[in-house]
Amino acid sequence: MSLTSTTPRPLIAGNWKMxxxxxxxxxxRAVAAGLDRRPAAARVALFPPATLLHRLAEAVxxxxxxxxxxxxxxxxxxxxxxxxxxxxxxxxGGTLVIVGHSERRTDHGETCARVAAKAQAAIDAGLEPIICxxxxxxxxxxxxxxxxxxxxxxxxxxxxxxxxxxxxAYEPLWAIxxxxxxxxxxxxxxHAAIRAELIARLGDQGATxxxxxxxxxxxxxxxxxxxxxxxxxxxxxxxxxxxxxxxAIIEAA
Numbered sequence: 001m002s003l004t005s006t007t008p009r010p011l012i013a014g015n016w017k018m019x020x021x022x023x024x025x026x027x028x029r030a031v032a033a034g035l036d037r038r039p040a041a042a043r044v045a046l047f048p049p050a051t052l053l054h055r056l057a058e059a060v061x062x063x064x065x066x067x068x069x070x071x072x073x074x075x076x077x078x079x080x081x082x083x084x085x086x087x088x089x090x091x092x093g094g095t096l097v098i099v100g101h102s103e104r105r106t107d108h109g110e111t112c113a114r115v116a117a118k119a120q121a122a123i124d125a126g127l128e129p130i131i132c133x134x135x136x137x138x139x140x141x142x143x144x145x146x147x148x149x150x151x152x153x154x155x156x157x158x159x160x161x162x163x164x165x166x167x168x169a170y171e172p173l174w175a176i177x178x179x180x181x182x183x184x185x186x187x188x189x190x191h192a193a194i195r196a197e198l199i200a201r202l203g204d205q206g207a208t209x210x211x212x213x214x215x216x217x218x219x220x221x222x223x224x225x226x227x228x229x230x231x232x233x234x235x236x237x238x239x240x241x242x243x244x245x246x247x248a249i250i251e252a253a
Contacts, residue, residue, distance in 0.1 A: 014240025057093025068096030175215030
């Protein structure tokens with residue numbers, strides 16, 4: 001990614017998903033220590049399970065590591081047993097939140113309208129959302145990938161984004177946790193289409209919104225992916241669970 005004075009720093013985000021007990025805090029501390037020794041060109045964030053959010057925020061306090069939640073409810077509070085609000089994430093020390101991840105869309109039936117509502121709740125609580133989009137293998141093979149993802153962008157972004165910090169993450173469903181990675185040509189094509197839609201929606205602001213790539217990003221492929229046009233960072237899954245691997249990806253940015 002070629003940075004200019006108006007381009008945000010790339011974001012390398014580690015999504016721990018439903019992984020991590022208390023011992024995993026040592027990995028977060030190791031990431032923080034690594035960044036203290038060698039500050040990164042990118043912003044770095046970890047997204048632990050909700051049970052670790054507050055403790056991880058305390059563990060990396062004062063470091064270069066940002067902390068976020070993996071999901072939030074669209075409402076600020078109420079009778080929603082088991083859910084976590086954006087305000088709760090902020091209160092626990094988080095500054096970002098992932099919304100619309102494919103595993104939420106697939107496992108919990110989340111619609112684009114619900115994702116947009118969650119992104120709005122995040123912004124209202126002062127959090128920076130990462131809004132996820134991505135196509136299935138069947139849609140890719142049918143030649144529908146770009147149209148499907150652009151439609152997701154149109155319907156997953158809340159109305160009031162002008163002047164607000166947010167990110168988009170493109171994660172082809174068939175590449176998440178499978179070891180398969182979209183080709184650089186696929187990534188460039190999709191990120192260009194997302195960028196065009198963001199500019200159509202937000203004008204000049206849309207030209208600088210970071211577009212992250214996610215889908216089996218690892219130390220051995222990160223540099224090539226992050227160097228591709230319009231790739232403004234990475235949403236990393238399994239490789240973010242070990243400090244050594246995650247730091248190698250951060251170094252590649």
